[in-house]
Amino acid sequence: MRRYFFILLFICIAGGIHAQREVIEVEPATTVSHSETSKALKRKVAIGRFSNETQYAKGLFYDKENDPMGKQALDILSSKLAASGKFILLERNDMDKLLAEAASSGNGFQKIGADYMIIGSITQFGRKNIGNVKLFSTTKTQMVEAAVSIRLVDVSTGLIIYSDEAKGEAEMKTKTTMGVGGRADFDATLSDKAISAAISQLVENIINKCTNKPWKAYFLSYDSDAIIVSGGASQGISVGDTFIVMSKGKNVKNPQTGINIELPGKAVGKVKVTAVGGDTPEAEYSIVTFIEGAIDATQLQNYFIEEIK
Incomplete structure (x- = not known):
């Protein structure tokens, strides 16, 4: 009886050792060569013009070539496109001349030296103050509204492949209670925020249109x-x-x-x-x-x- 017990014990131990030595084969991970990976090649984009088509800030001595609001919108658009990491933005001092050539000839766009060209304009801009007076408190809201229009041109064909308009707004509230509270003059940064909000709605579509076609x-x-x-x-x-x-x-x-x-x-x-x-x-x-x-x-x-x- 004792001999049978030791034989059974030996079989159990041997079986346990065999189970511990079981090897699971794992297939090695496949490596992708550099040539097989897709590269994110940057497109060259020129911002041809960003103009202020509204009557805001156009006084007697208004200079169209040095329009602060147009440059403001251009800087905002350039920053957002550069932040995407998908473009090389080209500065062209002779852009007006090239645009004139493009309008008068079939291949004028080819001289721009970019894959795409953006033409933008501020089509609407306004600001207003809204007051709300109660028995013990007064609330003042400063609000700015802006509308921006964008056209994206494929330089190789001269055709407009994307055109759209978007609106943005920004506001700031101040409140006083029984004469105590914040008071503020008009906040000039609201203009930046309203224009930026409008451009932000268009940037994603611009990126998609520029990257849809192969580089x-x-x-x-x-x-x-x-x-x-x-x-x-x-x-x-x-x-x-x-x-x-x-x-x-x-x-x-x-x-x-x-x-x-x-x-x-x-x-x-x-x-x-x-x-x-x-x-x-x-x-x-x-x-x-x-x-x-x-x-x-x-x-x-x-x-x-x-x-x-």
């Missing part, structure tokens, strides 16, 4: 020394990146609107970045080499490179 760049030079395309490090391009080479689609004219429409192009090859250079975002470039396909070096204007989605 693209154009061929600058193609010879025995190097193949050079526009765009560089500040836009997020780095050595080893690969891009699809596209041929431009056929241009057709819509008889109903009279607008030329570029049909979708087709992929004709693939290039790899071997070097980047340039001192400023406007002058940056990348040197590439073909790893698939080829193009006609005498017709560079008919091709462009596009990010791989």
Whole structure:
């Protein structure tokens, strides 16, 4: 009987040891190479003009070129777009001249040097004071209302791809009870807050419209020394990146609107970045080499490179 007991005990111990040595195999995590990850390439955006179309602050000596409210709105929009980290904002001192050329010619927009251009205006602005007098207390509310209009232009086609208007308001309340409490003159910062509130409603749509289409760049030079395309490090391009080479689609004219429409192009090859250079975002470039396909070096204007989605 004792022998059977020891045999049973040995079997239980052996079974326990076997259970403890059970190994669970885990598949190694798959790594994604740099070329397979999607990069957030920055678009170049120029804010062409932000004007004050209201009669507010337009006195006898009003200077249209130095409109403080227009510059105020431009600075607010620039700050919000820069904070998104998706754009390179270009300052163009000759923007009015370029806009005039764009209006008089079919390809004037191409000289702007950006992917998109924003034209904005303050269409409504007003301020008011609202008082509420009770038996023992008085409440005063300072309120500012502003409306901002935005147009987003695709520079490659000259077409307006987004247009909208938004309104914002800001207020400040002061209250006195039996003559005791806060008193305040008009708060000038309410203007900033009202304009900022209106622009904030439009920024997300601007970002979405600019990033919906694939990032693209154009061929600058193609010879025995190097193949050079526009765009560089500040836009997020780095050595080893690969891009699809596209041929431009056929241009057709819509008889109903009279607008030329570029049909979708087709992929004709693939290039790899071997070097980047340039001192400023406007002058940056990348040197590439073909790893698939080829193009006609005498017709560079008919091709462009596009990010791989």
